[in-house]
Amino acid sequence: MRSERGLASRRGVIGAVAGAAAALPAGIARAAGNPQNQPPHLPEWGRSLGPGVIEETYGTRSRHETAVRRYVPWLTPDRVSSVSFTPLAEMHGIITPSGLHFERHHGGVPDIDPADYRLMIHGMVERPLIFTLEDLKRMPQVSRIHFIECPANGGMEWRGAQMSGVQFTHGMLSCSEWTGVPLKLLLAQAGLRPGASWLLAEGGDASHMTRSVPLAKALDDAIIAYGQNGEAVRPQQGYPVRLVLPGYEGNMWVKWLRRIELGDRPWFSRWETRTYTDLMPDGLSRQFTFVNEVNSVITYPCPEKPLQGRPGFVEISGLAWSGAGRITRVDVSVDGGDNWRTAELQDPVLPKALTRFRIPWEWREGQSAFLQSRAMDETGRVQPSITALRAARGTESIYHKNSIHTWLVERDGTVVNVQIDA
Amino acid sequence: MRSERGLASRRGVIGAVAGAAAALPAGIARAAGNPQNQPPHLPEWGRSLGPGVIEETYGTRSRHETAVRRYVPWLTPDRVSSVSFTPLAEMHGIITPSGLHFERHHGGVPDIDPADYRLMIHGMVERPLIFTLEDLKRMPQVSRIHFIECPANGGMEWRGAQMSGVQFTHGMLSCSEWTGVPLKLLLAQAGLRPGASWLLAEGGDASHMTRSVPLAKALDDAIIAYGQNGEAVRPQQGYPVRLVLPGYEGNMWVKWLRRIELGDRPWFSRWETRTYTDLMPDGLSRQFTFVNEVNSVITYPCPEKPLQGRPGFVEISGLAWSGAGRITRVDVSVDGGDNWRTAELQDPVLPKALTRFRIPWEWREGQSAFLQSRAMDETGRVQPSITALRAARGTESIYHKNSIHTWLVERDGTVVNVQIDA
Numbered sequence: 001m002r003s004e005r006g007l008a009s010r011r012g013v014i015g016a017v018a019g020a021a022a023a024l025p026a027g028i029a030r031a032a033g034n035p036q037n038q039p040p041h042l043p044e045w046g047r048s049l050g051p052g053v054i055e056e057t058y059g060t061r062s063r064h065e066t067a068v069r070r071y072v073p074w075l076t077p078d079r080v081s082s083v084s085f086t087p088l089a090e091m092h093g094i095i096t097p098s099g100l101h102f103e104r105h106h107g108g109v110p111d112i113d114p115a116d117y118r119l120m121i122h123g124m125v126e127r128p129l130i131f132t133l134e135d136l137k138r139m140p141q142v143s144r145i146h147f148i149e150c151p152a153n154g155g156m157e158w159r160g161a162q163m164s165g166v167q168f169t170h171g172m173l174s175c176s177e178w179t180g181v182p183l184k185l186l187l188a189q190a191g192l193r194p195g196a197s198w199l200l201a202e203g204g205d206a207s208h209m210t211r212s213v214p215l216a217k218a219l220d221d222a223i224i225a226y227g228q229n230g231e232a233v234r235p236q237q238g239y240p241v242r243l244v245l246p247g248y249e250g251n252m253w254v255k256w257l258r259r260i261e262l263g264d265r266p267w268f269s270r271w272e273t274r275t276y277t278d279l280m281p282d283g284l285s286r287q288f289t290f291v292n293e294v295n296s297v298i299t300y301p302c303p304e305k306p307l308q309g310r311p312g313f314v315e316i317s318g319l320a321w322s323g324a325g326r327i328t329r330v331d332v333s334v335d336g337g338d339n340w341r342t343a344e345l346q347d348p349v350l351p352k353a354l355t356r357f358r359i360p361w362e363w364r365e366g367q368s369a370f371l372q373s374r375a376m377d378e379t380g381r382v383q384p385s386i387t388a389l390r391a392a393r394g395t396e397s398i399y400h401k402n403s404i405h406t407w408l409v410e411r412d413g414t415v416v417n418v419q420i421d422a
Numbered sequence: 423m424r425s426e427r428g429l430a431s432r433r434g435v436i437g438a439v440a441g442a443a444a445a446l447p448a449g450i451a452r453a454a455g456n457p458q459n460q461p462p463h464l465p466e467w468g469r470s471l472g473p474g475v476i477e478e479t480y481g482t483r484s485r486h487e488t489a490v491r492r493y494v495p496w497l498t499p500d501r502v503s504s505v506s507f508t509p510l511a512e513m514h515g516i517i518t519p520s521g522l523h524f525e526r527h528h529g530g531v532p533d534i535d536p537a538d539y540r541l542m543i544h545g546m547v548e549r550p551l552i553f554t555l556e557d558l559k560r561m562p563q564v565s566r567i568h569f570i571e572c573p574a575n576g577g578m579e580w581r582g583a584q585m586s587g588v589q590f591t592h593g594m595l596s597c598s599e600w601t602g603v604p605l606k607l608l609l610a611q612a613g614l615r616p617g618a619s620w621l622l623a624e625g626g627d628a629s630h631m632t633r634s635v636p637l638a639k640a641l642d643d644a645i646i647a648y649g650q651n652g653e654a655v656r657p658q659q660g661y662p663v664r665l666v667l668p669g670y671e672g673n674m675w676v677k678w679l680r681r682i683e684l685g686d687r688p689w690f691s692r693w694e695t696r697t698y699t700d701l702m703p704d705g706l707s708r709q710f711t712f713v714n715e716v717n718s719v720i721t722y723p724c725p726e727k728p729l730q731g732r733p734g735f736v737e738i739s740g741l742a743w744s745g746a747g748r749i750t751r752v753d754v755s756v757d758g759g760d761n762w763r764t765a766e767l768q769d770p771v772l773p774k775a776l777t778r779f780r781i782p783w784e785w786r787e788g789q790s791a792f793l794q795s796r797a798m799d800e801t802g803r804v805q806p807s808i809t810a811l812r813a814a815r816g817t818e819s820i821y822h823k824n825s826i827h828t829w830l831v832e833r834d835g836t837v838v839n840v841q842i843d844a
Contacts, residue, residue, distance in 0.1 A: 033537035039552055043538060046680070049628050050530030053504040057493030059521040061480070062661045064536050065654045071479030082475040092601035092649030093565030095517060099481040100653060108472030114486050115455030116465060130461055140737050143515035143768050143778060179514035206471050227514030229651065231522060232487045239484045258468070315562050346565050348770045356565060 061099070070100050070171075083150075085171030088297070088319065089304035094145070094346070094354040096174035098229050103236045104150055104172065107207030110256055114240045119186075119224070123199070123261035126191030133240050136224060139181040144223065144246065145353045147175040147321045149292045151249035151276060154405075155398030158390075161406075161417040165303040169405065169417060173321070175354040176237075178244045179227030184219045187262075196262040200269070201243050204258035211252045211276075212266035213245065217290075221246050224257065246352040247323030248290045249400075251276050281394030294383055295402040296320035296330055296357070296375035307413035311365040316343070320355045322377035327355040329376045334361060336370030336406065336420050337385075343373070351378075369409040370420060386419050483521070492522050492593075505572075507593030510719070510741065511726035516567070516768070516776040518596035520651050525658045526572055526594065529629030532678055536662045541608075541646065545621075545683035548613030555662050558646060561603040566645065566668065567775045569597040569743045571714045573671035573698060576827075577820030580812075583828075583839040587725040591827065591839060595743070597776040598659075600666045601649030606641045609684075618684040622691070623665050626680035633674045633698075634688035635667065639712075643668050646679065669745030669774040670712045671822075673698050703816030716805055717824040718742035718752055718779070718797035729835035733787040738765070742777045744799035749777040751798045756783055758792030758828065758842050759807075765795070773800075791831040792842060808841050 037043035070084040084103040086096055114133050122128040150172035156162045163169045192215075199218055203209040213222070223244040226233055233239045238255030245252050251271065266272070266288075277285040298318040301307050307314065316334075320327045326349055331340035343359035357373070374383045384392075386403040408418040459465035492506040506525040508518055536555050544550040572594035578584045585591045614637075621640055625631040635644070645666040648655055655661045660677030667674050673693065688694070688710075699707040720740040723729050729736065738756075742749045748771055753762035765781035779795070798804045806814075808825040830840040 033535055037535065037538035038540050039542055043534070043626060045532035045534050045678075046626050046628055046630065050527075050532045052527055052530045053493055053506045053525055057491050057506055058483070058488070059492075059523060059525075059656050059658050061520075062536075062654060062657045063533070064661075066480070068653065069479050070481075071475055084475045084479055091652045092563070093599040093652055095599045095652045097651050097653040098483075098519065101481060103475055103481075105472075105474055108474045110467035110472045111485070112465070112467050113455055113459065114484075116459035118460050120461055138732065138735070138737075140782065141514070141739060141780060145770075177515040177517045204465060204468050206468055208468065229519050230513050230515055230517045231490065231519040232484060234481050235484050236481050240486075256467075310560065313560070315560075317563060348567075348772060350770060358563060360562065 068100065070102060083172070085167045086174050087304075088166045088171050088173070088299045089302050091299065094175050094319070094356050095229065096176060098176065098234050098237070101174040101176065101234065101237055102150065102172045104250070105205075105207075105236070106209060107205045109235050110205040111235070112204065112240060112256060117240050119241060119257060120259040121186060121190045121262070122259065123263050124193040124196040125187075125262050126193060127189070129186070129190050131186070133226065136181050136226060136241065139185055141179060142182055142223060143177055143179040143227070144221075144244075145175065145177045145350050146244065146246045147173060147352065147354045148250045148253055149173045149321070151251060151289070151292065151399040154401040157419070158395045158397060158401055161419045163417060165417070166297060166299055167304065170297045172250070173319070173354075176228045177230065178223055178225045180223045180225035180241070180244065183222035183224050183243075186224060186260075187218060190262075192262065195264045198263050198266050200261040200263065200267050201252070201254040201257060202259045202261070203254045204256040209251070209254055209271055210267065210269040211254055211271055212269065213252060215262075217245060217248065247292065249276070249292055252290065276399065278393065278399045279396040281396060289400050292321070292323035293400065293402045294320075294322035294324065294327070294375050294377045294381040296373040296383060297405050298332070298371050298373050298407055301371070301409060301415050302407055303415045303417060306415045307363055307409060310413065311363060314361045314363045315358055316361050316371065317356065317358045318373050320357055320373070320375035321353070322375065322379075322381060323352060324381055325378040326351045327375055328378050330355075330357040331374045332357075332359045333372045333374070334369045337372055337404075340374065363409065363413075365413065366411050367409075368411050370418070371407040371409060372404050374404050387421060490522065492524060505594070507589045508596050509726075510588045510593050510595070510721045511724050513721065516597050516741070516778050517651065518598060520598065520653075520656050520659070523596040523598065523656065523659055524572065524594045526672070527627075527629075527658070528631060529627045531657050532627040533657070534626065534662060534678060539662050541663060541679060542681040543608060543612045543684070544681065545685050546615040546618035547609075547684050548615060549611070551608070551612050553608070555648065558603050558648060558663065561607055563601060564604055564645060565599055565601040565649070566643075566666075567597065567599045567772050568666065568668045569595060569774065569776045570672045570675055571595045571743070573673060573711070573714065573821040576823040579841070580819055580823055581817045583841045585839060587839070588719060588721055589726065592719045594672070595741070595776075598650045599652065600645055600647040602645040602647035602663070602666065605644035605646050605665075608646060609640060612684075614684065617686045620685050620688050622683040622685065622689050623674070623676040623679060624681045624683070625676045626678040631673070631676055631693055632689065632691040633676055633693055634691065635674060637684075639667060639670065669714065671698070671714055674712065698821065700815065700821045701818040703818060711822050714743070714745035715822065715824045716742075716744040716746065716749070716797050716799045716803040718795040718805060719827050720754070720793050720795050720829060723793070723831060723837050724829055725837045725839060728837045729785055729831060732835065733785060736783045736785045737780055738783050738793065739778065739780045740795050742779055742795070742797035743775070744797065744801075744803060745774060746803055747800040748773045749797055750800050752777075752779040753796045754779075754781045755794045755796070756791045759794055759826075762796065785831065785835070787835065788833050789831075790833050792840070793829045793831060794826050796826050809843060
């Protein structure tokens, strides 16, 4: 594909965000501060005792880090049916801190008393069952590190580069260690009736999110999860129980899970017809685009973490993921796709989990560059270019945009979201 | 070893905690609650909108989970030089949520302004250097999932079973994804002078914790860490920067790291002579017991999570770890060591990280049992019995107790901390 690209065309920027230079987060100033707290002085915090263990004792982050936030007031004035974004530029490694996990709610966050929590399994089963939370916790357990991504992640970029930073182009993406009972064990207890081939998962919140899931997925790696990063699932992520469907689009990971109904066909609920379907150029919808396909993004540098005043060594770093399995390779280009080098993948590389990649680069002040990453997974899937993706799918959809993403590093080190007509 | 054990001796309980039955955490009642919120009724949280995305938007846990806490008021009245314990009975998987990470402070928690943070490297180096936090973040990065354990974990158990639950016998143990710059890269920049073979790490808090570290460890896998579970290191864990020494005892992972001095011998500071040395029966101290050796504990069932009223299937679950490398096998006994079965290890099994093990068991009401786990690591190390450990090391130490731990399941399902004279 590379040889087919004309230089002029490849350099034709078809979308860019004006005024995208983002400020460094407050409190991460480079060389400011109080000289009296710097060498050779003993800083004030080394001269007196600090607060000790506190009775509330559920630890919190430093007050100097509060600029790192997932809520974006200008983007989501409606807080009940609302969204927040993980600040990927500030993240390290592959685990998303639960306090910064992205959110998408359709009826707000319900306050569920775990003593009243019940999960019902009914429909085409031999024995309809109701489980308490304690019932679920007594069953065999599994823990898995998996990413979750809203299918609308990057959705505003189908028609051009519109968002000012990686928090908005890719921030509906998080990764946690999920713990719970394999769904197949619950289904075995209920007993499947002949012909059962689909299930409906319904949330217990006021929006009653309902999604159809193929039975094969439920019998594969689906988890009824009550644990997230070692503790109880957070309320914003479905406390006390959510459905975990590794690799499937986040909307299907039904939160505040209330019931599972077995059937012999999909339900075509509002949440899989009016929304969460991919509109094609001919006006029809693609049916069943459950898997979030192979994708990647560079998180450093990025608009929120530019290079101004930082010539020299740059470790380009980013995240890759695939709903189909393990990431096997990430290539990085600094010249918009002319040349690619293979990045290093940070162990552990886990299936359907975020994978951190890194590659060294030397940036000279006055040098502009088009940074791209291109991920491949163990099924052989490769990230397409935006041009190839549009050729196949048009620009009417807001879902499943997984094309190669481009950051333009300008001569002064500013980083801007652009699209290249490749 | 098993054949040498007399039944009477093995069954001779040499230590037990009276009245150790712990209450279930509040809010996890089994079948209480409000029937109006249970099937067939639509619960109240499904009938009205909940709060949406909030502006502060650093997520918190459910108000129903606040009984899960690390602080133990009766144990640590002194809050400044104080300790808190991870509630292992409530943990899932291998990641410890940062809010429940165990703490050990010797001068309280300093409030460090990241703009004023400096790391100094000096002593036997060619070029003494001072790094800002931004300097550190611009260098090549590594992320690793590693456990950290206070060497005094279980220290009160050398002379007998004294603690009432797993939070106290083993809770100075946590596991996070740590991110930072490899220490060896900083040392390469400073340039080692001939003969440099040790370094001193000093904390910036008021206690100025100082520990000697062999240079070989610094050149191996030591990390100058600013990231913990995806975000900034928490203040209680050393914000903005702590030393990470995978597999080494937690006290050496100096928090609020201020300087690293290179030298040609250990410093024998207060923190490695008066404290954090293992006292032997002959009155001498073992020198340099840096590695936390292979260890394991069953976290379900345990005193905090007993089996009362829960006959039938039990998935025994626990954690294993070794400062020397990967866990290769965990055997579990329900009869105090007569018979062992090999447990399943949850992927991923990472070097110097917590490893979750699980094995099914059938418990009949009226049946007492002595539950034990015995871990092995890739170096061939095996957890010793408490008797073997005492024979080698006496009972004067409070550090590095890694012997096989026993929970007595009483006939009614109560679980008690005991020691078996094996």
